[in-house]
Amino acid sequence: GQQLNQSPQSMFIQEGEDVSMNCTSSSIFNTWLWYKQDPGEGPVLLIALYKAGELTSNGRLTAQFGITRKDSFLNISASIPSDVGIYFCAGARNNAGNMLTFGGGTRLMVKP
Amino acid sequence: ETGVTQSPTHLIKTRGQQVTLRCSSQSGHNTVSWYQQALGQGPQFIFQYYREEENGRGNFPPRFSGLQFPNYSSELNVNALELDDSALYLCASSSGGRGPGELFFGEGSRLTVL
Numbered sequence: 001g002q003q004l005n006q007s008p009q010s011m012f013i014q015e016g017e018d019v020s021m022n023c024t025s026s027s028i029f030n031t032w033l034w035y036k037q038d039p040g041e042g043p044v045l046l047i048a049l050y051k052a053g054e055l056t057s058n059g060r061l062t063a064q065f066g067i068t069r070k071d072s073f074l075n076i077s078a079s080i081p082s083d084v085g086i087y088f089c090a091g092a093r094n095n096a097g098n099m100l101t102f103g104g105g106t107r108l109m110v111k112p
Numbered sequence: 113e114t115g116v117t118q119s120p121t122h123l124i125k126t127r128g129q130q131v132t133l134r135c136s137s138q139s140g141h142n143t144v145s146w147y148q149q150a151l152g153q154g155p156q157f158i159f160q161y162y163r164e165e166e167n168g169r170g171n172f173p174p175r176f177s178g179l180q181f182p183n184y185s186s187e188l189n190v191n192a193l194e195l196d197d198s199a200l201y202l203c204a205s206s207s208g209g210r211g212p213g214e215l216f217f218g219e220g221s222r223l224t225v226l
Contacts, residue, residue: 004154033213042116042202042217043155050211088154092213098145098206099168100213102154 003027006089006103013079014111021087021106022073029091032065032072033100037086046087047074079110116205116218124224125193133188133221135203144186145215146178147202155202161186190223198225 006023013019023032031050035043047058049065049072056063062075072089086107090100117136125131137144143162147155157170161180175191184205190197200222204215 006154031211031213040219042204042219043215044217045214048211048214090154090213094212096168096212098143098160098204098213098215099157099170100147100155100215102147102156104154105152 003101004089004091004103006106008106009104010107010109012109012111015079015081017079019076019079019083019108020073021089021108022071023089023091023103024071025091025101026070028069028093029101030069030094031092032063033090033092034061034063034072034074035088035090035102037088037105039085043088076108079108081110081112084108084110116203116216118201118203118218118221120221121219122222122224124226126226127193127195129193129225130189130191131193131223133190133201133203133223135186135188135205135218137184137186137203137205138216141205141207141216142184143206143208144180144184145204145206146186146188147204147217148172149200149202149220151199158188158201193225195225198223 034046037043047063054065086105089103145160146158149155160168164180179187200220204217
């Protein structure tokens with residue numbers, strides 16, 4: 001089962017609003033990643049974080065690697081309709097290659 | 113540069129049958145991993161292949177097996193299918209030049225077991 005708790009499970013927002021979602025774990029991860037999955041597609045990497053406390057931006061997206069290494073958040077500013085999709089957090093541990101543990105996802109819906 | 117391609121895209125099997133899913137990794141990527149994504153859930157790691165050998169496995173029984181070929185393409189085989197095996201199976205490739213966890217996913221093979 002999932003080891004990462006992701007919240008909220010779903011969000012329905014107005015276009016132009018900012019969005020925040022987060023992910024928590026009972027154990028430490030050395031890498032945190034955020035992926036987005038559109039219907040009928042595989043997940044696409046948005047942001048990767050490698051150091052505790054790291055804050056990284058990718059366009060309108062900003063993500064942070066929590067100091068305790070047990071959490072991460074993703075913010076989306078000024079949402080647009082193409083932001084619709086399911087956002088997954090994922091964690092990886094050292095020497096575990098690409099064995100990612102995914103959260104349950106946050107489904108984002110944007111009303112134009 | 114071609115992305116990760118998977119086949120078939122959809123298939124239906126009955127309980128007890130066997131299935132083989134195929135994946136061609138992105139050009140230049142030598143590592144392939146497979147994930148199972150049940151409806152409404154996040155992907156779960158099945159196993160990873162590097163240089164034609166399995167070098168990591170998640171919590172899946174031995175009836176889930178795989179292969180990687182010299183051209184880095186890969187197969188996922190599932191024997192004695194069960195109803196709970198119904199899911200989207202995702203293949204992801206990566207290369208040594210990328211950071212850990214930076215995966216390129218295919219669109220998946222959706223398996224329905226009746």
